[in-house]
Amino acid sequence: ADAAELKTAAARAAADEIRDGMRVGIGTGSTAEAFVRVLAERVSGGLSIVGVATSERTEALCRACSVPTVPLDECPELDVTVDGADEIGPGLALIKGGGGALLREKIVASASKRMIVIADGTKVVEMLGAFPLPIEVNGFGVFATYLQIRKVAASLGLSGDITVRKAGEGPFITDGGHLILDASFRRIPDPEALSRALLDVPGVVQHGLFIGLASEAIVAGSGGLSRIKP
Numbered sequence: 001a002d003a004a005e006l007k008t009a010a011a012r013a014a015a016d017e018i019r020d021g022m023r024v025g026i027g028t029g030s031t032a033e034a035f036v037r038v039l040a041e042r043v044s045g046g047l048s049i050v051g052v053a054t055s056e057r058t059e060a061l062c063r064a065c066s067v068p069t070v071p072l073d074e075c076p077e078l079d080v081t082v083d084g085a086d087e088i089g090p091g092l093a094l095i096k097g098g099g100g101a102l103l104r105e106k107i108v109a110s111a112s113k114r115m116i117v118i119a120d121g122t123k124v125v126e127m128l129g130a131f132p133l134p135i136e137v138n139g140f141g142v143f144a145t146y147l148q149i150r151k152v153a154a155s156l157g158l159s160g161d162i163t164v165r166k167a168g169e170g171p172f173i174t175d176g177g178h179l180i181l182d183a184s185f186r187r188i189p190d191p192e193a194l195s196r197a198l199l200d201v202p203g204v205v206q207h208g209l210f211i212g213l214a215s216e217a218i219v220a221g222s223g224g225l226s227r228i229k230p
């Protein structure tokens with residue numbers, strides 16, 4: 001099976017958990033988009049749900065597929081969020097944010113009773129960090145924030161390139177109007193410590209370490225589907 005088929009297989013398994021009347025957080029990225037397409041089939045077959053999208057991009061796809069969505073403010077408590085991940089580590093700690101939507105993704109995941117992560121097998125890692133950690137930062141004084149991030153990382157024994165994510169000629173701007181720094185720490189032995197240290201930097205809005213949020217991961221590998229619990 002190719003990557004797209006694996007993503008769809010994981011998406012189908014997640015869609016099987018969605019029941020009539022559920023309030024569903026809908027993630028961002030290619031695997032989450034496979035979930036939207038499967039959900040759209042189920043909705044056209046009579047499933048009645050209300051969705052909350054985690055990005056303008058996902059919102060647009062839901063609209064195009066007639067998956068009903070409302071703003072999070074209209075539905076502040078969700079039954080389940082289904083989303084992808086860039087890395088799935090021990091204890092289902094995740095790195096997310098490859099698609100630049102980590103702030104809304106984390107807000108929506110935290111508003112949900114459950115979070116189901118869907119991914120192809122390549123995302124499961126022994127230790128987080130090979131994927132550069134996305135850090136969402138306020139545009140005011142980015143260089144000062146960058147220096148403070150480097151300092152707190154060094155205090156935890158972490159180093160590596162930290163670069164401003166680009167989009168075309170200029171910086172990538174998130175739905176929330178912020179910038180993203182991608183930090184190539186390579187190995188993150190203590191994600192909890194790094195999470196706390198980063199959130200103490202005033203210019204950091206949020207980061208892509210999702211700790212204690214995922215309830216389950218549905219992973220599609222060449223040998224089939226596997227379910228991982230924390």
Ligand code: DER
Binds near residue numbers: 087098099101
């Ligand atoms: O940006 C994100 O957080 C996405 O969910 C990302 O982590 C996974 O994207 P993919 O499904 O396209 O690999």
